[in-house]
Amino acid sequence: MTWLVLAAAVMLPWIAGIAFVLALPRRIALLDRAGGLAWTLGAGWFAGVLLLTLWMRALAQVGVPFGIAAVALPMLVAAVALGLLARPREQPALREARAGALRTLRGDGLAGWQRIAWFTLCAWLALRALLLFSEVTLRPLFPWEGWTIWATKARVYYEMRTLVPFVNAEAWASAASGAWFDAAPDAPATVPLLAAWICTALGRYDDVLMNVPWWIAGVALALAIFGALRQAGLAPLAALAGTWLAVSLPLLNAHVALAGYADIFLAGAVTVAALGLYRHAESRAAGDVALALAFVAALPLVKSAGVVWVAAMLPGVAAALLPARGRRVAGILFGVAAILVVVLARTTVPLGSSTLQLDFVPQWGTLAQRMLLLDNWHLLWYAAAVALVVGARAWRSSTLQPAVLIVAGGLAYAFVVFAFPIARAWFGEPASANRTLLVIAPLTAALVVLTARDWIARVGSVQAAAADPGTEVAVSPTPPAGA
Amino acid sequence: MSPTIPGPANGVTGDAARFGVAAVVAVLVTVLGYAALATPGAWFPRQEAAAWNARQLALVRGTGGLVGEELVVTAAGPDGTVLISLDSDLRSDQYPAIAWAAIDVPEGADLRLLWRSDIAPARVNSVRIPVESGRPLPVLLAGNPAWVGRVKGLALFVGTRLDRPLHVRGVVAKPMGAPAVLGDRMREWFAFEAWTGESVNEITGGADLQDLPLPLFAAVAGTLAVALWMLSTRLSRRPLAWLPFAVVTAFAAGTALLDGRFTWNLARQAAEASARYGDLDLREKHLAAEDGALFAFVEKARERLPATPARVFVAAGAHYLRSRAAYHLYPHNVFHDPGRDTMPRADLLRPGDWLLVYQRPGVQYDAATRRLRWDGGPPVPSRLELAGNGAALFRIDAASATP
Numbered sequence: 001m002t003w004l005v006l007a008a009a010v011m012l013p014w015i016a017g018i019a020f021v022l023a024l025p026r027r028i029a030l031l032d033r034a035g036g037l038a039w040t041l042g043a044g045w046f047a048g049v050l051l052l053t054l055w056m057r058a059l060a061q062v063g064v065p066f067g068i069a070a071v072a073l074p075m076l077v078a079a080v081a082l083g084l085l086a087r088p089r090e091q092p093a094l095r096e097a098r099a100g101a102l103r104t105l106r107g108d109g110l111a112g113w114q115r116i117a118w119f120t121l122c123a124w125l126a127l128r129a130l131l132l133f134s135e136v137t138l139r140p141l142f143p144w145e146g147w148t149i150w151a152t153k154a155r156v157y158y159e160m161r162t163l164v165p166f167v168n169a170e171a172w173a174s175a176a177s178g179a180w181f182d183a184a185p186d187a188p189a190t191v192p193l194l195a196a197w198i199c200t201a202l203g204r205y206d207d208v209l210m211n212v213p214w215w216i217a218g219v220a221l222a223l224a225i226f227g228a229l230r231q232a233g234l235a236p237l238a239a240l241a242g243t244w245l246a247v248s249l250p251l252l253n254a255h256v257a258l259a260g261y262a263d264i265f266l267a268g269a270v271t272v273a274a275l276g277l278y279r280h281a282e283s284r285a286a287g288d289v290a291l292a293l294a295f296v297a298a299l300p301l302v303k304s305a306g307v308v309w310v311a312a313m314l315p316g317v318a319a320a321l322l323p324a325r326g327r328r329v330a331g332i333l334f335g336v337a338a339i340l341v342v343v344l345a346r347t348t349v350p351l352g353s354s355t356l357q358l359d360f361v362p363q364w365g366t367l368a369q370r371m372l373l374l375d376n377w378h379l380l381w382y383a384a385a386v387a388l389v390v391g392a393r394a395w396r397s398s399t400l401q402p403a404v405l406i407v408a409g410g411l412a413y414a415f416v417v418f419a420f421p422i423a424r425a426w427f428g429e430p431a432s433a434n435r436t437l438l439v440i441a442p443l444t445a446a447l448v449v450l451t452a453r454d455w456i457a458r459v460g461s462v463q464a465a466a467a468d469p470g471t472e473v474a475v476s477p478t479p480p481a482g483a
Numbered sequence: 484m485s486p487t488i489p490g491p492a493n494g495v496t497g498d499a500a501r502f503g504v505a506a507v508v509a510v511l512v513t514v515l516g517y518a519a520l521a522t523p524g525a526w527f528p529r530q531e532a533a534a535w536n537a538r539q540l541a542l543v544r545g546t547g548g549l550v551g552e553e554l555v556v557t558a559a560g561p562d563g564t565v566l567i568s569l570d571s572d573l574r575s576d577q578y579p580a581i582a583w584a585a586i587d588v589p590e591g592a593d594l595r596l597l598w599r600s601d602i603a604p605a606r607v608n609s610v611r612i613p614v615e616s617g618r619p620l621p622v623l624l625a626g627n628p629a630w631v632g633r634v635k636g637l638a639l640f641v642g643t644r645l646d647r648p649l650h651v652r653g654v655v656a657k658p659m660g661a662p663a664v665l666g667d668r669m670r671e672w673f674a675f676e677a678w679t680g681e682s683v684n685e686i687t688g689g690a691d692l693q694d695l696p697l698p699l700f701a702a703v704a705g706t707l708a709v710a711l712w713m714l715s716t717r718l719s720r721r722p723l724a725w726l727p728f729a730v731v732t733a734f735a736a737g738t739a740l741l742d743g744r745f746t747w748n749l750a751r752q753a754a755e756a757s758a759r760y761g762d763l764d765l766r767e768k769h770l771a772a773e774d775g776a777l778f779a780f781v782e783k784a785r786e787r788l789p790a791t792p793a794r795v796f797v798a799a800g801a802h803y804l805r806s807r808a809a810y811h812l813y814p815h816n817v818f819h820d821p822g823r824d825t826m827p828r829a830d831l832l833r834p835g836d837w838l839l840v841y842q843r844p845g846v847q848y849d850a851a852t853r854r855l856r857w858d859g860g861p862p863v864p865s866r867l868e869l870a871g872n873g874a875a876l877f878r879i880d881a882a883s884a885t886p
Contacts, residue, residue, distance in 0.1 A: 124742075124746070127746065128746060128749070131746070131749045131750055131752075131753045132749070134753045134756065134757065135749075135752065135753055135756055138753075138756045138757060138759075138760040138761065138768075139756050139760060139768075140760075140765070140768045140769055140772055142678065143680065143682070143683045144680050144683075144806075145683075147806070147807065147810040148806050148809075148810065148821060151810065152809075152810060152813050152817075155813040155814050156792075156813055156814040158814075159792075159813075159814035160792075160814060169818070172818060173818075173831050177816070179816075180813075180814075180816055180817075181816075181817065181818050182809075182817075182821075183806070183821035204765075206765055207765075208765060208768060241735070244742075245738060248738070248742045248745070250686040250688065250745050251683075251685075251686050253745070253749070254678075254682045254683055254686055255683060257678070257749070257752075258678055258682055258683050261683055263683075369615075370685065372698065372699065372702070373696040373698060373699050374685060374686065374687050374688055374696060374698070375686050375687065375688020375689070375696070375697060375698055375741055375744075375745065376685060376686050376688075377698075378698065378737075378738050378741045378742060378745075379698060379701060379702060379705075379734055379737050379738050379741065382698075382702045382734075383734050386730060386734075390727075430684065431684075432684035432685060434684055434685055435683070435684060452727065452730075452731055455727045456727040456728070456731070459724055459726065459727050460724075462724075
């Protein structure tokens with residue numbers, strides 16, 4: 001019974017999110033595109049989490065206590081309404097999308113080593129998912145911030161059946177009652193509300209099963225990346241390999257297995273937003289850009305540092321929304337940010353009783369160790385360096401530009417919090433640069449795969465011009481911006 | 484839709500085969516090159532490495548105990564230091580290196596290796612152990628004038644108060660021959676990496692300390708394989724059109740190697756979690772967790788606390804225990820210092836408030852006068868509601884709470 005309730009509790013926001021993604025405006029059915037179904041399922045989870053927690057915030061605002069009926073019924077109604085809205089456009093494509101997904105899963109059209117590789121990768125990913133599920137459903141909440149920042153709120157929200165204020169030590173000491181305290185009272189409520197919802201559905205505070213949404217987040221991220229790569233024109237095997245590259249990153253897996261942190265939801269939102277902008281550059285569908293912007297806007301609701309992530313993503317967003325002037329706007333934004341950092345590093349700005357100054361204290365050895373030597377990221381950052389060399393020229397004129405600029409913005413932000421320790425405290429970032437890099441790592445992996453695809457296509461084109469056509473290679477070049 | 488474009492005109496199979504050969508050569512060259520660089524003395528010494536696990540270590544100073552395969556030190560001793568020792572009997576000339584396996588060493592800690600030899604048994608020698616990312620690095624002792632004779636005892640000294648539990652997994656004395664060096668690397672790469680508090684910040688990929696991390700090995704071997712393939716292709720005057728495939732293949736092979744290792748480790752981790760928590764209900768899982776004793780005490784404390792959220796102050800010497808106690812007490816209105824070991828200010832206490840103290844020295848309760856005092860401060864009227872092993876729950880007296 002517990003498992004049924006748990007399944008229903010996670011399916012509720014997921015279905016609502018899927019309906020939301022499908023209902024967004026577009027001319028051509030989302031499910032009509034290769035990878036459309038996988039993208040919808042993946043992006044739908046993260047959208048559903050936002051919808052669910054926004055609704056719970058609304059309930060708290062109007063004083064309705066959290067309960068199964070108060071949360072689930074309106075969400076179901078919303079899911080049905082959104083589904084009905086999407087139905088005329090998406091219904092005709094649904095059957096073929098399902099059949100196509102089954103054909104893809106069965107490896108139809110693949111032969112020889114490609115077929116072996118397909119099933120090996122499928123089995124590899126399935127095994128990974130199984131092992132992570134086992135970890136998530138066995139271990140009580142384990143990681144530090146999980147029980148000092150996030151689950152503290154989740155438990156209080158669940159038991160009090162509403163949002164209650166968390167305040168700092170001074171305010172807590174002076175408050176009469178009704179205000180709680182923990183290690184990070186300013187942390188936003190999205191992740192705790194999600195956990196509180198699972199507990200509400202289960203009818204008890206369960207700091208094992210409330211972590212299942214973290215596992216779903218890992219699965220959803222894989223689906224979204226696979227869908228985006230398929231839509232970008234990659235063959236199923238190449239898209240699956242790219243997905244494996246992105247979701248096999250050890251630190252990402254650690255954040256699934258040791259559920260409880262908000263970082264994977266931030267990574268999911270940033271990845272889906274960036275890939276949504278990439279889709280928009282190709283599809284020009286209003287729905288794609290609306291979804292991307294919704295995720296960008298929601299970042300501050302996921303983690304305090306989300307505000308800074310919005311700023312880090314602005315150059316990429318500008319490049320997506322203003323294809324003609326995007327690069328110039330992005331250049332200006334990067335320039336302004338760089339000047340601001342340099343000014344703050346070189347001067348001391350009086351700020352009330354304290355001063356504002358950035359102390360430049362980079363630890364390059366530690367950074368290199370974390371990115372390149374330890375197994376946090378497998379070979380991702382080596383591959384990113386190669387991609388920079390072989391793809392830099394193509395990036396400037398391709399539809400990849402927004403994603404490239406978002407990764408660049410993320411890396412710039414990671415550099416600031418790494419090189420200026422005081423910035424970490426301002427932005428609420430942890431001491432480990434890895435957690436900052438985690439937010440852009442899945443997107444970087446997808447970008448590496450798309451760059452490799454372009455490189456292979458480019459070299460193949462050159463070769464084709466110089467010689468007779470030979471072996472067929474299932475790749476397609478990225479169309480130019482605005483195509 | 485996936486439009487197709489022509490690939491390399493011909494010789495794809497030849498390119499792949501040449502790349503395969505280049506990859507094998509690259510791996511061999513990388514392994515032998517590393518052995519040449521890393522072996523300090525003879526390539527083939529006779530003796531084996533000597534290792535001691537956590538069960539063979541003695542916690543001489545500090546608070547803690549064995550948890551699984553780790554000695555977990557939760558707090559330093561009264562003088563603020565930790566000392567872990569073991570008996571040994573090593574020939575110093577055969578073991579030029581000592582490596583402690585530990586994590587969560589405080590930043591900037593004064594960490595030392597202590598040893599005694601049969602040449603001067605009364606004298607304790609020491610050498611500073613460098614710490615990186617909370618982990619001690621191996622210490623090379625060849626050439627140290629005190630590393631002579633037979634080493635009769637080793638110890639790890641931490642001269643800094645702990646800000647979180649220190650996990651010590653063991654110590655290894657190394658002869659450092661070429662097969663041992665390469666064997667060490669293999670063991671380091673495939674050593675079980677259990678989840679720790681640091682795992683959400685960092686995945687080492689095997690042992691805590693690695694002289695040659697597997698990602699670097701894979702990157703170097705992969706780069707060399709591509710370079711050798713390019714060289715052979717150029718020498719045979721063939722085009723480099725297969726280069727992207729060579730790079731992608733090298734990268735995919737390296738990633739598969741690394742991810743295979745990670746998956747194997749994850750499977751072992753899942754098996755361990757299953758053995759520890761499988762078939763247990765939620766309460767039993769908490770009792771089986773690292774802080775099971777604390778959970779058991781807080782569980783009893785919760786029975787004494789009112790049903791509606793009450794103000795509960797929490798104090799504990801160790802950061803970890805303080806924060807964990809607070810976590811287990813929610814949804815009560817818990818207050819603790821997340822950063823430092825402090826007791827609540829007496830003026831913050833109100834009648835009806837509660838105070839939970841767990842393994843925190845300096846707190847005294849006078850049962851006769853029902854007065855509680857700490858750190859030399861004024862006495863606070865209170866009642867002892869529950870007492871446990873190094874733990875207590877007090878209710879601030881309603882009649883005369885704040886002095």
